[in-house]
Amino acid sequence: MNIASSLANSAMGLGNEIAVFRGQHPLWTYRELARRASTLAQGMQDRLGIGRGDRLLLWAGNSAEYIEVMFAAWFAGAVIVPVNAALHAREVAAIADDCRSSVCFAQGEKTSGLQELITSPSNLRVLPLEPSTLDQLRGEPHDPVAVELNDIAWIFYTSGTTGRPKGAMLSHQNLLAMTFAFLADVDFLTPRDSLFHLAPLSHAGGLLMLAHVMKGTRNVLPDHPGFDPGEVCRLIRCFGSVSSFMSPTMLRRFISASSLDEAAVAGTRTILCGGAPIYVEDMKRALGALGPKVWNGYGQGESPCTISGLPKSWLADPSHVDFERRVASVGIARSGVEIAVRHQDGSMTRTGEGEIVVRGPVVMRGYWGDEAATRAALRDGWLMTGDLGEIDDDGLLKLKGRAKELIISGGSNIYPREVEEVLLRHPDVAEVAVVGVPDPAWGENVVAFVVARNGSDLASSDLDDLCLSQIARYKRPKEYRFLAGLPKNNAGKVLKRELEETLRMERPS
16 A cells, blocks of 8 residues: 555545645645645656656755655655755765665755755756746646555655664555554544644654544644744644644743643643653653643654654543653553563563664664665564663653663763753753763763753752762762753754764863
């Protein structure tokens, strides 16, 4: 089954429902969106030579045209390669070369910069992602091209924060499994529900859209780029029954907004939190502001949005005996997914502590053109996530951090997340990131980068006292760095590699 069939089916059964809004302005019904995607697919085939299995790059911010091109590529049987809109043109050119793409739709101002970098023998054609360009390409409407379930539908390039980006190959089966798991575990949707596209469509925002398209809900693009909590609250009051994907940073801004009134809370259905771990204190604040409307889950590009999840109903009662364990976790295994932990000796168990591993129909086929990386990541049907965690006897998974971020000081393991959770308990700490810095005597030392809340007079001694009251002395940071803000990518993930590089430059070996 071609994932584009989800749109084709909605166009038949729910054709008069509005599929895409720009703010409060309706753009296309499901019937209109399907016809636009279908006719554009024919033009891609006839005029651009894009067919089954060909890779098509998307390098742009969110727009209605972005959604149209995504589905048009799938109607044609092609593979979409959505790349981070914040990447440099050189990085995009490298991705295009890696996946051997022949066409890239780019935001208007990005086209010239990318075009200048294209050299022979590359045959990449760069087209502006604009209505006039798409209209010139249109052909006759047709049904989605027949594909195999294992055909690739999406190549998700990792952010590159820990090295050269790798392209995770997601098949039509992977995307369907992800979509069915969403409908089983998160929300049962109807055309009266809405999905606000506040996060990039090139990441989880675009993936989570598939369940909403399958059920004919309203996809709403804000009037203005960027995240404006005031605009979001205004639109929530207008639409009602609204879901949206937010990074932890966006969620903090949303629940702190003066515009978040009772009507906006009542109109919020689900906040899907992801892109980076949400800390316990942040989750408690969000639950206090919104009630049990925050869905916290765990996934990777290699197992898109679907490893574990924490049902909203499980956080409805703060007095529940298991509330603290639940709120500190990322939930239990998602529908159709198995999770386990892999120990240092290579053995795996369903409970305990170690590297998180996962298997199921949602797990990627492998990395594009990188057999060595694929063999390292996929072993005996299991995906090695590279994340450290602990699964308790009730199946609750608690994340401890990336294996590569583990700090070893004096022979003892220190999980940055554990230290970060403690520091965030201080009322004057807004954000924190903990990293390790090489030390000739101890191997590594702990350094905390801290963002203080506006107007606070925060001292290192205050944080030291807090750590010493909560965790072992050897885990506390040896140094605190105060910053105005933490470096992040546009998916909201903190770029710890940049922080580590800053420390390395100050301490040359």
